[in-house]
Each structure stands twice: as structure tokens, then as C-alpha cells.
Amino acid sequence: MNRPPEEEIPPDHRINHSLGLTRDVLHKTGLWVHTLGLSRFYLFGEIGNLLYTIGKSILEGAVLYTMFTMAEDEYRVAAVLGVLTKYIYPGITFVSSVKVSVFVDYLESLRDQQLQIAKLIRGLALIGGGQALGAVMLVLCYPPFFSGLFGSLSYSKYLLILLYLLHHICDGSAQVAEGRVWFKLIEIKIRHGRLSQISDNFWGIHAMSQNIQLILGLSLLWGTTLFTGLFRDRLDAGVMWGIVMGGMLLTAVAKFALPLAWKLKWTEPKAPQ
Secondary structure, eight states, X not given: OOOOOOOOOOHHHHHHHHHHHHHHHHHHHHHHHHHHHHOHHHHHHHHHHHHHHXXXXXXXXXXXXXXXXXXXXXXXXXXXXXXXXXXXXXXXXXXXXXXXXXXXXXXXXXXOHHHHHHXXXXXXXXXXXXXXXXXXXXXXXXXXXXXXXXXXXXTHHHHHHHHHHHHIIIIIHHHHHHHHHHHHHHIIIIITSSOHHHHTTHHHHHHHHHHHHHHHHHHHHHHHHHHHHHTTTOTTSHHHHHHHHHHHHHHHHHTTHHHHHHHTTOOOOSSOO
């Protein structure tokens, strides 16, 4: 039985589709940048998000590759670390999601919007503390650091597993909570704000922010991993220590940007909201 020939998509249609996608991306990016200029609250929040993305990606790019290599070559526990990542993290996500959902439900029962924001800001500061602690746990797994501090201990391989687990507990739970707390904050300040140009494009702005962080994070992660591979035999070199400590510092301070700006009253909008 002869099958009818499949219809081919005209080249001009494909070109128009690509141009339309490009226009959408440029338009949403422009709205995101415009929102940064209109709302200081959103600006400081996004500064924290971008600093965290940069710091965490650099830190993971420098540490994870070298840590897993050490775990396999010296301690034979790389498989255990992989299992922790695959099976423990979903549990962390579940518990964190439940806890933060209860917190958000409680906030929504409050009628005072300023009180809601104040409690969310305090929650964001606690999240920043968790992410800072998670960054420290990951730095302790960096081979030159770990070997110098714990390499002579008979139970060092178990300590490596514990440190990596603590990193996931601290950073993973904080990340899950941060996503929901930040979304609730911008929902109050941006989505339900008085600037219609922002509120009417809330979802596009939020999606573009996520995409920018995703692309930036992946680029830095792979770039740092490749660079670290060049220094595989010289992990104690000054440039590597600079990358690791710089990544840790950015990760540790990132999410305090908005709470600090709020405390100093730098988040007052440039235009009425």
C-alpha cells in the first residue's frame, strides 16, 4: 500500500519560526532587564540569584570532578557518592517541599502583606545560611584540602561520604526552599504590583530569569570543569585555590543580598508599586 508523501515544512516557514523565537527571546530579555531597572527589590533579589549561580557553578566545576576522581582512585567510594546523589536528593527535595509549603500556607493566612514579606525575607536569610554551610561542606571535599585535613585518618573515606551527604542536605534543602520563597516574594511584589507592564508579563519575565541562570550556570560549570582538567596534577596551584575559594565565597554570600538590602532600606522602588 502506497503511503502519501509527507508534507515538507517550507524553508520560509522554518525561517519565520526561528525569527519569531528570536524576537520572543529578545523581547522577554528586554522585559527582564527593564524590570531590574524599575524594581530595586527585584534587582537585589536577582543579584543574589546570579551570584549564587556563578559561585555554585564554579565551585562544583572545580570540586566535583576532582572529588569523584579521588573517591574512585584512593578510596573506592565513588559509587557510594553516586548513589547518595541519585537516591538521597529526592528525599531531601520531598521533605523541604513539604516544610516550605506549610510555611507558605501559613503566610497566606496573614492579611498584612508587609508582614508576609518580612517573614519571607527572614526565611531567605536562613536559606542563605544553609547554602553557605553547604558550600563549606563541598570545599572540605576538595582533594588538597581533604587530604591535608583528613587524609591520615583511618576512617577518612567515611568522612568524605558524610561531608558530601551534608553538602546535599544543607544546599539541596535550601535550594528547594529558596525557589518557593523567592517565587512567593516576586509574586507579591511583581505579579500583584501596580506596574502593569511588569505584572502583565510576570510569567515571561520569571521564565527568562530562569533561562538566563540555567545557561550561565551550565556554561560556567563545564568551563570550570574543563579548566580544572588542565590542572589535574596541580590541584594545589594558586589559581585552583583562587577558583575554589572564590566560588565558595560567592555561594556563601549570594542569598544575603536581598535581606541586607531590605534591612538597609535599599529596596524602596523607584516608581510606585
